[in-house]
Every structure is written in C-alpha cells, then in structure tokens.
Amino acid sequence: MNEINLTNLLLTELVAYGPPLFGLALLIAALGLPLPGTLLVLATGAFIRQGVLNGVTMTVLGLIGVVLGDSLSYALGRFAHQWAQRRFGGTPAWQQAQSTFDRRGGLAIYLTRFFLTPLATPTNLIAGSSGYAFWRFLAFDSSGEATWLVLFGGMGYLAGSQWELVNQLASNFTGLLTGLVVLGAGGYGLLRLRQRIVRQRWQPVTSNNLPDVGLA
Numbered sequence: 001m002n003e004i005n006l007t008n009l010l011l012t013e014l015v016a017y018g019p020p021l022f023g024l025a026l027l028i029a030a031l032g033l034p035l036p037g038t039l040l041v042l043a044t045g046a047f048i049r050q051g052v053l054n055g056v057t058m059t060v061l062g063l064i065g066v067v068l069g070d071s072l073s074y075a076l077g078r079f080a081h082q083w084a085q086r087r088f089g090g091t092p093a094w095q096q097a098q099s100t101f102d103r104r105g106g107l108a109i110y111l112t113r114f115f116l117t118p119l120a121t122p123t124n125l126i127a128g129s130s131g132y133a134f135w136r137f138l139a140f141d142s143s144g145e146a147t148w149l150v151l152f153g154g155m156g157y158l159a160g161s162q163w164e165l166v167n168q169l170a171s172n173f174t175g176l177l178t179g180l181v182v183l184g185a186g187g188y189g190l191l192r193l194r195q196r197i198v199r200q201r202w203q204p205v206t207s208n209n210l211p212d213v214g215l216a
Contacts, residue, residue, distance in 0.1 A: 007036055011043055019057045023065030030069025032121035037066070038152055045156025059149055066145045067138070070124050074137055077128025084125045097122035105132055106140045113144025114151055 013021055022044060029037035041062070048055045077084050088094040097119040100108040109127060112120040127137050 007039065010035070010040065014040065014043065015047060015052055018053055019061040022058055023061035025065070026062050027065040027069035027072075030066045030121070030124075031073055038117065038148075041149060041152040042156035042159070045153035045158075046160055048153070049157045049160055055153075059153065062149055063142070063145055066149075067142050070120070070141050070145070071134075071138065073121055073124035074128040074134065074141075077125035078131075079128075081129035084129060088122055088125065091122070093119055094122040094126075098126055101126050101130070105130075106136060109137060109140035110144040110147075113141065114148035117148075 010021075010025060014025075022040065025035055025040055026037055029035040029040075044053060044058050044062070047053045048058065097108070097112070100112075100116075100119070101123055105127065108119075108123055112123045124137075124141075
C-alpha cells in the first residue's frame with residue numbers, strides 16, 4: 001500500500017471511527033513511524049468545522065495518544081540507549097536534535113512538538129538516553145503537543161475545504177526550516193572546531209607544555 005492510499009484510508013476511517021483512531025494514529029506517528037500526523041490534525045480541524053467530528057473529544061484523545069507515543073519513545077531512549085545511538089546517531093536529524101537538546105533541553109522538547117517536527121522523535125530518544133527527568137519531559141511535551149493540536153487543528157478549521165493546500169504549505173515550510181536549522185548548526189559546529197584548532201595552534205609555549213627531555 002503506497003503513501004497516498006494509506007492517507008486516503010486513514011481519512012476515510014477517521015470519519016468512521018473518530019477519536020479512538022485519531023489517538024491511535026497519533027501515538028504511532030509519535031513513535032517515528034511514517035504516518036501523516038500533521039495532515040490528520042489539519043483534516044480533523046476541517047471535519048470538526050463540518051460537524052462530522054466533536055472537537056473536544058478529538059483533542060483530548062489526540063493529546064493522550066501523541067503524549068503516550070512520545071513517552072514510549074522517551075522510554076526507548078532510556079532503556080535502549082546503545083541501540084538508539086546505533087540506529088539514529090549518524091543521521092543529521094539526530095545530530096541536530098542532540099545539539100539543540102544540549103543547549104536548551106526543555107525548549108527543544110517544546111519546539112520540536114509543533115515547529116521542528118522532524119526532530120521530535122530523535123529529541124524524545126535523546127531526552128530518555130541522557131537521563132532527563134521524565135516529569136520535566138512530560139510537562140514540556142504535553143504543552144508542545146497541545147500547541148500543535150490547537151494550532152494545526154485551528155488552521156484546518158479555518159481553511160475548511162482548503163485544508164490540503166494548508167498541509168502542503170506547512171510541510172514545505174517545516175522541511176525548509178528544519179533544513180536551514182541543520183545547515184546552520186553544521187556551520188556553527190565547523191566554526192567552533194576551527195576556532196578550537198586555531199587556539200591550540202597558537203597556544204603560548206610555557207614550562208607546563210614544554211616536552212620533558214630529561215637531564216644527562
């Protein structure tokens with residue numbers, strides 16, 4: 001089954017089964033599996049506007065599902081650190097998520113829920129493997145995912161029948177922004193490395209770093 005058919009099936013079943021399917025789909029997407037989470041949220045907003053789905057129930061079960069999925073990937077990072085490092089450690093998304101998390105852990109968790117979404121799963125794994133407190137992770141994660149649901153669900157609600165166009169624009173913007181962030185972080189890392197090499201090269205010679213040649 002290709003991606004288009006899977007998406008169409010999800011949208012059809014979403015109308016039929018509503019909140020339980022929505023929560024389950026977002027849980028699976030939060031684990032890093034290829035399900036179109038943002039598209040489903042936008043579509044849900046449009047369906048709520050049409051009166052097909054209930055906004056409160058969809059939001060509550062959607063939030064429970066996505067936070068549970070994030071928590072499971074956090075736990076995977078906590079208990080399978082070496083596997084996660086081997087599986088994802090060499091990818092640009094992982095390296096950028098690691099860099100961002102090292103600087104601002106809580107902010108990184110919050111922003112990757114709705115702003116830099118391709119970095120969300122690597123951030124969950126890194127948070128778990130680094131020993132970041134779960135209660136702090138849960139607080140930033142829940143607030144970020146709630147922002148995502150309200151923001152994109154609201155966009156879908158306002159767009160109505162044009163929600164697919166909004167999804168395309170949002171996907172392009174997110175991809176471009178994530179690429180720029182990864183590129184910027186790589187350039188910053190190279191600059192820091194160059195500065196470190198220059199400092200070491202021009203380090204003053206003192207009695208502490210002279211080689212010990214011994215006395216005859």
